[in-house]
Amino acid sequence: MTNQISSSPKSLLFQQQNLLTKSQQLESLQLIFNQIHAGACVTDAEGIITHFNEPYGRFLGVVPSEQIGKHIKDVVENTRMHIVAKTGQAEINASQSIRGENMVVQRIPIKENGKVIAVFGLVIFKNINELSRLAKKLSELESQVKLYQKQLNSMRSTRYSFDSIIGESKPLLRLKKEALQAAVTDLSVLISGESGTGKELFAQSIHNASPRRVQPFVQLNCAAIPKDLLEAELFGYSKGAFTGAKSTGKPGKFELADSGSLFLDEIGDLPLEMQPKLLRALEEKEFERVGGNRLIHSDFRLIAASNQDLEGMVARGEFRADLFYRLNVVALHVPPLRERADDVVCLANYLLQKIACKTSQPPATLTPAAITLLNKHTWPGNVRELKNVIMRTMATLAGDQITPADLPFYLHRDKETKGTGQSSLLKEVVARAEKLAIKDALKMTGYHKIKTAELLGIHRTLLYKKIAKYNISLIPS
Incomplete structure (x- = not known):
């Protein structure tokens, strides 16, 4: 008996501390509940409001504390929280008309031992039209990302x-x-x-x-x-x-x-x-x-x-x-091709091999006389000119050996020029080589300008400028 009496004050103190802790927890939960930037409320299984946060009160123009104990239908128009309490089925991202605006709402049943004891409701303060605009903006951004990713993948290669x-x-x-x-x-x-x-x-x-x-x-x-x-x-x-x-x-x-x-x-x-x-x-x-x-x-x-x-x-x-x-x-x-004559034949053979791979034919070979003729040329158009010569030659070659007769005629006229006229002659040769290269590339691509630019290794805008500069016809002759 004495032990029971002496332990009672300790038990009472424990109960008081426990109640204090729970009270503090409830205050914290209420504080969190009011900080939700959306309309939030809780009803019991009968649809009676037990919790109502301040943002929802401001949105509806009511005092939150005065709504406690009222039925949800008397406070919120077009609500279905009391129905969710009966069905036990959550309604996520549903549409609800409140004060003339279509709002996005969540209605979530709270269960204990399989039985609905409450319903939590959340109203997002964004109307359907605004969300549609956001969805459209997101779709545009996704399209942009796909476009940029495609461009970047192309750039990496x-x-x-x-x-x-x-x-x-x-x-x-x-x-x-x-x-x-x-x-x-x-x-x-x-x-x-x-x-x-x-x-x-x-x-x-x-x-x-x-x-x-x-x-x-x-x-x-x-x-x-x-x-x-x-x-x-x-x-x-x-x-x-x-x-x-x-x-x-x-x-x-x-x-x-x-x-x-x-x-x-x-x-x-x-x-x-x-x-x-x-x-x-x-x-x-x-x-x-x-x-x-x-x-x-x-x-x-x-x-x-x-x-x-x-x-x-x-x-x-x-x-x-x-x-x-x-x-x-x-x-x-990068030195010009005339300063690295050892590379002329090496490059020519490489280009012949490359063309053979594209056309699925055995590569043509250069005769010693053809090699001598190529080595004598000064190549003012450099590797691009050499590429053009090989392409032109292969376009008209009948056999599998390239002789001097198969090479462009202007190579046979090529002579070492000295004196003041050398600079102007080089410009003329470069211009002539460019014009011939563009004309031949147009023929090889069936006058497809984009493919022609790719074949010549230049931007199509530059190709258009060169076509206008040299007055090249785009109509097959």
Whole structure:
């Protein structure tokens, strides 16, 4: 008896502490309940309201505490919480008209031992129309992501590596070694050389041998893009930046090259007014889209190429000196084909093998006399001209051996020219070779301009300019 009496105060104290803990828990739960940024309420199994949060009260214009004890039908129009209490079936993301708006609601039965003891209701303060707009926006974004992913996958699949650069001459082997050393760094590279020497091959090879090889290789020919569109191509544009702009905007080359390499071909044709913007993007790795005001960061490695004398352009004020020095960190010069005569026959045999693979025929061979004729030519159009000669020859070759008679006639007239007329003669030969190359490529592709541009290895915009320049007919003769 004494022990029972002495233990009673301890038991009473325990009960009081337990009640205090539960009270604190209830206060915490009520605080959380009121912080839900949606209308929330709880009813018992008969539809009587037991909990009603403050956001729901503000939305309906009622005092939350005064709703406790009322039937849910008397407080919320078009409710089905009392029905869910009877069916025991949850209704998720259902539509309910409240105060003239279609709202998204959740009605969830709360069960104990398989029996419904309460129903939890949640009203999301977003109407159906707004959610439809969000769904449409999400669909647009998903389409954009698919488009960009497709572009990036295409960009990652660079065609060339150092194995693609054919030749055995000392100048070429030395250049390949220098380019391979540059590839492992993250420095800017400027590749110079005459048109047709293979500057793009070196650019792609450097990317493929670099730590960025699995990331995008994005390229842009500065000479092929109209001046007015060049800024949008490089930096992209925001929604509504100009008439005809896509409603979603468009990323530029800098943005697409994030984590990868950006190759700017014919950098000497970049307008002077664009050069400070390019310099800032190179130094800061930050830029804004045309018509935008948000800074975009892009981690890219720049590779540039030019067939012009950029140092001379700097001296004449045609190219910014600060941009030139920023580009010319690693300088690589691709020698013209006339300075690496050992590569002519090697390249010719490689091209013959390549054509044979495409046509599923045995490769043609060069006779010693044909090799002598090829070696005597100065190749002002470089590898591109040699490729054209081989393609033209194969298009009309009857047998499997190439003799001097099978080669283009102008090679037979080729003589070493000295004196002041040499420069103008080279220009004439290059122009003639370009015109013949375009005409032959058009014939081989059935006058399909996109396929012709791909065959010649140039952008189709540049092809259109050359066709207009040389007044080449697009009607099969």
